[in-house]
Amino acid sequence: MKYHYQSMQAPHLIIIGGGFAGVELIKKLNNKPIKVTVLDKNNYFNFQPLMYQVASGGLGPDAIAYPLRKIISKMPNIAFRMAEVLEVKTDTKEVVTNIGSYTYDYLCLATGAQTNFFGNAELEKHSMQLKSIPDALDLRSDILQEFEKALSQNGSGNLDRILNFVVVGGGPTGVETAGALAEIKKNVLPADYRELDAGKMQVHLIEAAPRLLAAMSEISSTKAKQFLEELGVQVQLNTSVQNYDSITGNLSLSNGTVLQTDTIIWSAGVKGKTITGIPPALIMRGNRYKVNEYNQLDGYENIFAVGDIAYMTSDKAFPNGHPMVGTVAQQQGVLMGKNILKLLRKEPMKPYTYLNLGSMATVGRHKAVFEIFGIKMQGYIAWLGWMFLHLMLLVGFRNRLVVLMNWMWNYVSYQRAIRIITRPFLGKNN
Amino acid sequence: MKYHYQSMQAPHLIIIGGGFAGVELIKKLNNKPIKVTVLDKNNYFNFQPLMYQVASGGLGPDAIAYPLRKIISKMPNIAFRMAEVLEVKTDTKEVVTNIGSYTYDYLCLATGAQTNFFGNAELEKHSMQLKSIPDALDLRSDILQEFEKALSQNGSGNLDRILNFVVVGGGPTGVETAGALAEIKKNVLPADYRELDAGKMQVHLIEAAPRLLAAMSEISSTKAKQFLEELGVQVQLNTSVQNYDSITGNLSLSNGTVLQTDTIIWSAGVKGKTITGIPPALIMRGNRYKVNEYNQLDGYENIFAVGDIAYMTSDKAFPNGHPMVGTVAQQQGVLMGKNILKLLRKEPMKPYTYLNLGSMATVGRHKAVFEIFGIKMQGYIAWLGWMFLHLMLLVGFRNRLVVLMNWMWNYVSYQRAIRIITRPFLGKNN
Numbered sequence: 001m002k003y004h005y006q007s008m009q010a011p012h013l014i015i016i017g018g019g020f021a022g023v024e025l026i027k028k029l030n031n032k033p034i035k036v037t038v039l040d041k042n043n044y045f046n047f048q049p050l051m052y053q054v055a056s057g058g059l060g061p062d063a064i065a066y067p068l069r070k071i072i073s074k075m076p077n078i079a080f081r082m083a084e085v086l087e088v089k090t091d092t093k094e095v096v097t098n099i100g101s102y103t104y105d106y107l108c109l110a111t112g113a114q115t116n117f118f119g120n121a122e123l124e125k126h127s128m129q130l131k132s133i134p135d136a137l138d139l140r141s142d143i144l145q146e147f148e149k150a151l152s153q154n155g156s157g158n159l160d161r162i163l164n165f166v167v168v169g170g171g172p173t174g175v176e177t178a179g180a181l182a183e184i185k186k187n188v189l190p191a192d193y194r195e196l197d198a199g200k201m202q203v204h205l206i207e208a209a210p211r212l213l214a215a216m217s218e219i220s221s222t223k224a225k226q227f228l229e230e231l232g233v234q235v236q237l238n239t240s241v242q243n244y245d246s247i248t249g250n251l252s253l254s255n256g257t258v259l260q261t262d263t264i265i266w267s268a269g270v271k272g273k274t275i276t277g278i279p280p281a282l283i284m285r286g287n288r289y290k291v292n293e294y295n296q297l298d299g300y301e302n303i304f305a306v307g308d309i310a311y312m313t314s315d316k317a318f319p320n321g322h323p324m325v326g327t328v329a330q331q332q333g334v335l336m337g338k339n340i341l342k343l344l345r346k347e348p349m350k351p352y353t354y355l356n357l358g359s360m361a362t363v364g365r366h367k368a369v370f371e372i373f374g375i376k377m378q379g380y381i382a383w384l385g386w387m388f389l390h391l392m393l394l395v396g397f398r399n400r401l402v403v404l405m406n407w408m409w410n411y412v413s414y415q416r417a418i419r420i421i422t423r424p425f426l427g428k429n430n
Numbered sequence: 431m432k433y434h435y436q437s438m439q440a441p442h443l444i445i446i447g448g449g450f451a452g453v454e455l456i457k458k459l460n461n462k463p464i465k466v467t468v469l470d471k472n473n474y475f476n477f478q479p480l481m482y483q484v485a486s487g488g489l490g491p492d493a494i495a496y497p498l499r500k501i502i503s504k505m506p507n508i509a510f511r512m513a514e515v516l517e518v519k520t521d522t523k524e525v526v527t528n529i530g531s532y533t534y535d536y537l538c539l540a541t542g543a544q545t546n547f548f549g550n551a552e553l554e555k556h557s558m559q560l561k562s563i564p565d566a567l568d569l570r571s572d573i574l575q576e577f578e579k580a581l582s583q584n585g586s587g588n589l590d591r592i593l594n595f596v597v598v599g600g601g602p603t604g605v606e607t608a609g610a611l612a613e614i615k616k617n618v619l620p621a622d623y624r625e626l627d628a629g630k631m632q633v634h635l636i637e638a639a640p641r642l643l644a645a646m647s648e649i650s651s652t653k654a655k656q657f658l659e660e661l662g663v664q665v666q667l668n669t670s671v672q673n674y675d676s677i678t679g680n681l682s683l684s685n686g687t688v689l690q691t692d693t694i695i696w697s698a699g700v701k702g703k704t705i706t707g708i709p710p711a712l713i714m715r716g717n718r719y720k721v722n723e724y725n726q727l728d729g730y731e732n733i734f735a736v737g738d739i740a741y742m743t744s745d746k747a748f749p750n751g752h753p754m755v756g757t758v759a760q761q762q763g764v765l766m767g768k769n770i771l772k773l774l775r776k777e778p779m780k781p782y783t784y785l786n787l788g789s790m791a792t793v794g795r796h797k798a799v800f801e802i803f804g805i806k807m808q809g810y811i812a813w814l815g816w817m818f819l820h821l822m823l824l825v826g827f828r829n830r831l832v833v834l835m836n837w838m839w840n841y842v843s844y845q846r847a848i849r850i851i852t853r854p855f856l857g858k859n860n
Contacts, residue, residue: 006625043574044850062490062848069622069849079625082578082851099582133852144473148512152529192499195436195509398839398847405835409828417828418492419499420474421512422563 003031003077010035010077011344014095014102016085016275017110018045018068020329021307021336023395025108028337030075034344037102039095041084043068046133047394048326050403052173054136056143056180057188057416061133063402066395085111088277090303096277106302106340109278109289110333113270113308113324116287126246127266130173139265141423143184146263147193148421150200161249163201164261168241169268170207171214172361175224177265178205179363180416182231187414203233204259208240208268213369215323215359220369223378227363241268270324272309284311288321293351295336304340306332315353322354331355362386365411433461433507440465440507441774444525444532446515446705447540448475448498450759451737451766453825455538458767460505464774467532469525471514473498476563477824478756480833482603484566486573486610487618487846491563493832496825515541518707520733526707536732536770539708539719540763543700543738543754546717556676557696560603569695571853573614576693577623578851580630591679593631594691598671599698600637601644602791605654607695608635609793610846612661617844633663634689638670638698643799645753645789650799653808657793671698700754702739714741718751723781725766734770736762745783752784761785792816795841 003010010033015022018040029036044065053059072078083097088107095102115131117124128139143165150162167178181203189198205212205228211221212228212235225235242252244264251259271287274280282290282298288311290298295310297303307329311321322328332352339349358372362383370382377385387407394400409417433440440463445452448470459466474495483489502508513527518537525532545561547554558569573595580592597608611633619628635642635658641651642658642665655665672682674694681689701717704710712720712728718741720728725740727733737759741751752758762782769779788802792813800812807815817837824830839847 042851043578060490060492061852062850065850067622067849073621073624081582082575083582099579133850137852145512148473149529152511152513191503192497194503398843401835401839405831409831413828419497420492420495420563421472422491422567 003033003035005035005077005079008033008035008077011105012037012103013106013108013340014039014104015108015110016040016095017112017307018042018080019110019112019307020048020326021112021333022108022110023068023071024330024333025110025306025337026072026075026078028334029078029340031077032341034077034106034340036078038068038072038078038080039083039085039097039102040068040080041082042132043080043082044133045071045395047399048131049172049390049393051130051133051136052177052180054133055130055139055177056184057140057418058180058410059403059406060418061137063399063406064394065133066399071395085275088275090277090300093302104302107304108336109275109297109303109305109309110307110329111273111275111309112329114273115266116269116271117266118269120243122246123241123244123264123266126244127168127264129266130177131270138423140418141421142263143181144419144421147189147196150196151193158249158260159200160202161260162262164204164259165202165263165265166204166206166251166259166261167265167267168206169266170205170209170212170235170237171267172359174205174207174265174267175212175228175361175363177267178203178228178233179231179367182228182233183364184416185232188416188419191415192419204261205233205235206239206241206253207235207237208254210238212237213359213361215325216361216369216371217376219376220361220371220378224361224363224369227367227369230367231364270308272311272324274309278303284321286311286321286324294339294349295332295352301343304336306336312352314351318354325359327357328354360386360389433463433465435465435507435509438463438465438507441535442467442533443536443538443770444469444534445538445540446470446525447542447737448472448501448510449540449542449737450478450756451542451763452538452540453498453501454760454763455540455736455767456502456505456508458764459508459770461507462771464507464536464770466508468498468502468508468510469513469515469527469532470498470510471512472562473510473512474563475501475825477829478561479602479820479823481560481563481566482607482610484563485560485569485607486614487570487848488610488840489833489836490848491567493829493836494824495563496829501825515705518705520707520730523732534732537734538766539705539727539733539735539739540737540759541703541705541739542759544703545696546699546701547696548699550673552676553671553674553694553696556674557598557694559696560607561700568853570848571851572693573611574849574851577619577626580626581623588679588690589630590632591690592692593626594634594689595632595693595695596634596636596681596689596691597695597697598636599696600635600639600642600665600667601697602789604635604637604695604697605642605658605791605793607697608633608658608663609661609797612658612663613794614846615662618846618849621845622849634691635663635665636669636671636683637665637667638684640668642667643789643791645755646791646799646801647806649806650791650801650808654791654793654799657797657799660797661794700738702741702754704739708733714751716741716751716754724769724779725762725782731773734766736766742782744781748784755789757787758784790816790819
């Protein structure tokens, strides 16, 4: 049986967002009696967990981005539109975008999350982020441009400030980014910038909680910190960032320390990406929308929210909502696919409970922490496991091949091969 | 014997530009008694001949860009500075850049060429170019955005205008770009945009001369045209572009035809990139500097110009200057390396004569024209030869491997894998 998007008579579902949740949902609805339109402002899915490797020059963007049109190319009932959503009108069941309006019978909010600066405008203006491919390319260029700037000072100037890299937030992204920077200091800087004293480069990791990787066990936190320190990263726990003065480069920490830096990489938190038109009263903690156990938006049978943007309190183990991670998004996408088909058939839906598969983070060569299916490992084997699982989780055979090839190359050469600055010359904060 | 850039007492050569000429010159001067500083506004060498494949989604930028610092990483007497040259002061022997001034004993101008719009400001403003990696990424995004735009019209709007792609200039870049667009029409459009009528997409190639690939023989020109037409490209010879109205989308041709298009890709000519401070009286035809048979700038013993920027009339076979191609640049770079060492040793220098190795261009799958060392081939074998030689000409083993892997992938899948739009949303002409 084949459905055809343009001619089929069926309820119309619009999915806003082609991330982990949206993509799993699409896959479940392939060739089913529902007409599906996916809207995203980018024409690709991006594999967020490896974003920091694009930022640190180990991978190109094409290794972690996968065209959304390629994903749906064999799905007859599903269409994609590259569009920026401006507003949802729930009364007329309309999604207003920059390329026109679309009416829906069912709507899925799968917008994901954005960086949370917790209201600090100065830090928001001057920090680098790691949420999108342009972010990652910008950070890659920035890191290399700091090195170039350090060289062009000819020994004068404030080298400490230029070569101080401060990563804020000790979750997986922060830990992995700090580790990658430390390996750049160790392997790339001496080879590429032999006129610079590599010792001048400092990598700081600032975490407000008493330990890194709060979602993992104590042993993983301790080991991750140990691995980072072995690589020369200066880890400060129980410490938060107070404010930043971009003129002097002074970053003030809660423990009274002042770091001089030009480069702050902010991975200290995320918040849901809300949409104009959805009642603000439904916005809960973490800027997420209140949903019931079936991911239905509170008070709406025909609107769902899945992934980072969904705030569900019905799951007993997670009374304050689920962690904002890819696994939850994927599971909710899959379940929503099943549930909306049940809804159409007027069968009872299944409630969501999080199956926590675990978590992992890599610090550097042979150094990772791994807790999956209750198996806890650290070090070399964990590092192999981390690589294997990330390869499996990537979308598409080509991307797996590209990532594997780049990893092998970087492993053998001790380098980050893609050390090219592609943003406009002298781009910082312009 | 080892020299060390920072401590060596030796004449100082500044090379402006890390392209084909600059890179060959650097290689010749590795570990020689001369202190060399390379200036470039990008931190990478880019392999221009494959730029069109980045624009058409077949390769990522990291496949054709190679970090300049990697090239010099084992060259003790050579340093790189990422800098934009603002002015040369020949009286004080200074190069003024955005990051400070550098004094030289010898200077090499290897700035290369830029797109020549022959003074047509409207076309310059609205055409896409293919001279740099940002150009190529911009064109890749643009092509895909035109398809997205066509879809979002929902059948209304001027589809012809949106899906008309006009390539101006029938040299290798124009021929290869038009061929790549035709293959996108044939293989990518039906798979990714099944709601669009692929037949609506038109590819035009406009050439002012009576034949394509003027640098090659008649048979290659004829075959290239035949290959393009087999792929559905509409080739117009003896035709030049008159003007473009960006409001109506009307592109007027010299033969009276008016094409409606949103996308003009300009590959109709190049001109040298001159530098402030070099006497304008030395600028000749093609915006190139007058040099003697040793590539010395007319009237200066210590300033050389090599590659596209050099206008040499002493070579008997080329009284109007050499073609502005990579081979000339490489040969002049190599020879200048030898000659400046002779100059330092007060030995006589060798004059340059162009050894024309030939030329080649690929139109599409199994379709290429090839004239190297007097061997003329067309079709399948030419296409294999084209690929083999381009792989050999690439800098670095990693880039060869990445290109080869992508070619194999694209060959097997009939696709251009990297169909991702990375420029800012709705970027055109903003």
